[in-house]
Amino acid sequence: MTEQSVTNCGLCGIYPNWLQKRATPHTFILVYGFLGLVQAMAFVYMIVTLTTLEKRFKIPSQTTGIILSGNEISQILSLILMYYGGAGHRPRWLAAGVGFSALSCLILAIPHLLYGPGKAALALTQEHLDKNLPQNVTISTEYLSLCPGEREPEVCDEDDMGDAGITPRILVFASQFVLGIGTTLYFGLGQTYLDDNTKKSSTPMLLGITFALRTTGPALGFILAYVCMKLYIVPNLHPVINDKDPRWLGAWWLGWIILGMLLAVFAVLIAMFPRHLPKKQKKDNINNNKPENEVPLRITDRVQGIVDASKIIQTTEKIEIHTTTVEEETHVPTLSDFCVTLKRVFSNKILLCNNLSAVFSIFGFLPYITYMAKYLEVQFNTSAAGGTVITGPIALTGMVLGFIGSGFFISKVRPRPTRLLSWNVVGGFVCVLVQIVWIFNSCPVMPTEGIDSASATMNFTTACNIGCNCERVKYSPVCHRTSMTTFFSACHAGCTSSIDSRTFGNCSCLPDHQEPNENQSYSVTLPETTVTLGPCLADCVKTHMIFAVTSMINQFLLSTGKIGNVLVNYRCVEKRDKSVAQGVTLMFVSLFALIPGPILYGAIIDQTCLIWEDSCGSNGNCWHYDKDKFRWALNATAMCFTFLGVLFDIFVCYLGRDLNLYGTDEEDQRKVFIQEDTVITRQTKTIIVEPEKKL
Template sequence: MSEKKIKYCGLFGYYPKWLQKYANSKIFIIVYGFLGLVQAMAFIYMTVTLTTLEKRFKIPSQTTGLILSGNEISQILSLILIYYGGVGHRPKWLAVGVGLSSLSCFILVIPHLIYGPGEAALALTQEYLAKNIKMNTTQKSDFLPICNDKNSIKEICANDDWSDDDGIVPRFLIFFSQFVLGIGTTLYFGLGQTYLDDNSKKSNTPMLLGVTFALRTFGPAVGFILAYFCMKIYIVPDLHPIINEKDPRWLGAWWLGWIFLGLLLAIFSLLIALFPRELPKKLHKISNDKNMTEVEVPLNIENNLQKNLNDIDELNNLSIEKIDSQQDDEPNIKDFFTTLIRVCSNKILLCNNLSAVFGILGVIPYMTFIAKYLEVQFETSAGGGTVITGPISLISMVLGFFFSGWFISKFNPRPSRLLSWNVFGGTLWAVVQIILIFNTCEIIEHHGIDRQNLIINLTDTCNVNCNCDDSKYSPVCHQATKTTFMSPCHAGCKNSNDTKSYYNCSCVDLSLKKNYNNDTVINDSVTVGPCKGDCTNAYIIFMILIMICNFISATERIGNVLVNYRCVDKKDKSISQGVTLMIVSLFALIPGPILYGAIIDKSCLLWENSCGENGNCWHYDKEKFRLLFNTTASFFTFIGVLFDVGVCYLARNVDLYGKNDDDKGIIFIQDEANIVKYKKTKKVSDNIT
């Protein structure tokens, strides 16, 4: 292999001199860190826009969890790519992965390009209403029905394009995009971090990991903001909706952010590909010891070796002997399985991975379904709650990464103390999740839903003659009683002032008229949108608890990664990362969203029903949701703590900081030539002529 391809910055045979000064670990950290930032933006953008995708394509949460598992399925299948990439040109393999991540973003835009915003979203625009008026039609939108509206449009199933809204094609495209994204994620974690570790001092690894983790953690904060602004834009930006983003029927421009993210990832794919296979080593000196010392010397200065060594006073008496340069063996399938068996049989690695599995199962609901949790429990708008909670909690993670990276690099705490901190952090998370079971706010009544007996009967004596059977979910609120009705029709409303208020509603509490001097316009009127309770205090408590736990979790991460690196041979580091990703994906990231999606669906009270098929959920049993959600998470977190105790015991003597590293004492002397190795044998004067 050409030395330029190994040691020089460039691409496609182009290695300009001005670019070589950027071939160092600091520049790699910057590029790799900001690449992680953009990848994290994509992850959190999917999380925030998830509820909008469910509404647009009528996807239940359990099905959503299955669709998102495409990311983890590809990570399992990509294990062999980690092996080949680990013994090959890691930056270029990493660039391929980033390019695939970019492609996945553009794949996600395709459902919108094919199917558009959907009839439901178009019907809630001024342009749609103006078109009906211009056509002199007396029909009203079936999404704004009123009592006795015999002209309301009925649902026609026979002529529906099934794949338009709730069919297999949009769901497959979302699944496929996640599958492609998973390959890029696998290569990012499996190759990037090991490349960084192999091209820097082992004692500096904690700080370098802290910097890269912190930069990656900024990604979700920026992703929250990107999602917030995209979700404030209507799904068709050039149309004018008659509802605002607080209405549950609002669909934001979820597709817009994927174009921006795809372009950013494409740029970083090119940048990461420029790095050489190995970063050039600078001339440096480490204190002498009596152990074997290796010196790497350029071939073209072999005859002048004495002169070069004499320039370093401390090495004047160093004796050396030329040894054969070892080339990397070509990877093959046989070695792959041998390596895989060796790595999987490592007790420390296995225990650390199981700790990660249960730890992730405990926290993944607060990542994947955080937007839905905030919507249901604290009545925030889609993306509106995360724009506050997200950045605040993620800033605490950034501080945790920086602090732990600095602390570990500075003080090198022994493994037992460092890993005991993980036990404390996991225990704290489990306790907080139990506390969240009781963190609630005012529950708003929904007409026709008996929460205690779980009986749903939206047809009452007050609306029995209103022909509401085919009315779509378009909630209205009677402010005086804080009661939400499924639609103006279900509220028994016979008249409308505009598209935002209705009156002469027979199902409101008419006894309140006495308090308003029989002013029927006030007492029997409703406004568009569900009633909102006061959830400010509960929301603040949730933010504070999550912020504290995220800070503690961030300080644990570097210790876990160091254990993974140091408990295996140097040549097995990349494949061990791949095995970790495989185990975490197979047992946590795939079943986790599916499990919690099923839990969320189990607490649903009111489903979107189209032609006899359930779509997304419109109304949840808040108490059941919170109890099942947090109890399950707490259980998994506690199991993870038990494995943390095992890691703390098994890894108590692991050399986390490279103090016993075989490369200690190496001094690198190099120029643009090839490299050969020498080892200490006898005096230089006897060996060099």
């Protein structure tokens, strides 16, 4: 391997001179940080569009959790890639991982290209109604849910059958599996490459900058998701429902194409970095103007002179740099060494406790990440993108401030390990208290006709609609504005006529007319026998803002402790084990948190469902949840896991009290070596340089 290929920027044997000035830690931080930004955009985009995927392909939440586990399964299998990649050309391995991430985004867009928007989504457009309403009343009855007056046979086509969702589910799982490889290489190799090519004392600040850049990605991801989800799944059509209707499907597929192209560009950029960033060379103070034919020198004990100590010091530095490079280049990883390395890493008590702390902490906050959009929709009546575009950036503000502030503070103050790690304990207890607040942060529940909230029983067939035969009608909620009561459909409300595409009349099942009192701000503008398309929604702005602000507090506390946890992972193992230690951490988090977490919380969420999509005899996605049960079960479970994470933070604080987190020992040893070398030079007997006499 040539020296040029080791330290120069380029690709495929091309190393232009103008590019070599970019082979610096600052440039790598910039590219690596923006790469993390785009990857974070993809992660958030998946979270926001998750509920839309469930509705489009009729997927229960527990099944969604299983599908998303593909990301974590591949991260476990990628552990060996971390071992070989850590000993190889890390930027090239990292670029390959980014290429996999780009591929995963493009795979996610394939289900839409294969199956399109779906029959139900097309039927809710004005173009479809204009085309079919005059000729085919059956279609109007099925999707606008008017009282048919006679029992209609159930017709199952490919779009309604449960088996139709198998191929999209396989594609989503495959995309997550491929994405996991890229995520593993990004975190495992990028951070260790940065740590090995910069001063150890600068690592906290540099990590804070990269984390902060990556943290701004979710904000942009929320914006991208908001724009795409505001568009209907077929952007050139005009839907008759708005984005707060539970049946709304946004253009979820569009963002994946954009993100895939961006990641492909960054894969090329990151591959251009050299195997090792070149170190800055100090100016040589040696006098190089010696004559070629120099007279032989003789050393005696009685001559006064001074030897330039800087020459010895500089020579020593050059030898150290050269030796390190040779060792790294000559190290060839083998499978037997890999097993020995794993045994050494797994037997590290500090690393084990730090990993378990990460596992339980992530488990405790996983429902607010994976199912954030669903939580906001169910608890605060937001749209698929409208809630996250508010809560997401507010919470991310706390995260960015935490990363930048903690990185700067740790780099400048360098607190003792006990003080730094005890902050995680304090912050963890505060997070537990915040989750207790979330249990009681409830929004008023508007009544749904046919659902008894106290007993959680349902009966949508009453005396006023029994003749309508509404059993086969799809869920299409309507709202009686006068009483603020939601009906399962216009059929269940006993409506027999359609005033327009959003208003239904002659409804026989509506409550008695009630005049608004003086404290009510709304006025009745529609006749009491009409209902409008969409559910009745309460005003949840106050509770939504409480959740957003407290989320910002939690994210701030978590991010301030993140850098300390990463430093523990770096410093509690040998330098040669850092990449593998990062891989083991990712494996722990994936195996014990990110794989079972979405499945567990998905099962908890499904247990609170009241109205399921009936897809030809099998349950599809959930349309309506028991809000109180949803909130209590999810937050209480998450709080317990967060508390367990705090307990392991206490163990890390105790075991890591003597860790050298900032590399100060290495710097002190280097200074002592230089000082001792200088003293020895000055104590050498006087030297004289004179021509040797001829015999």
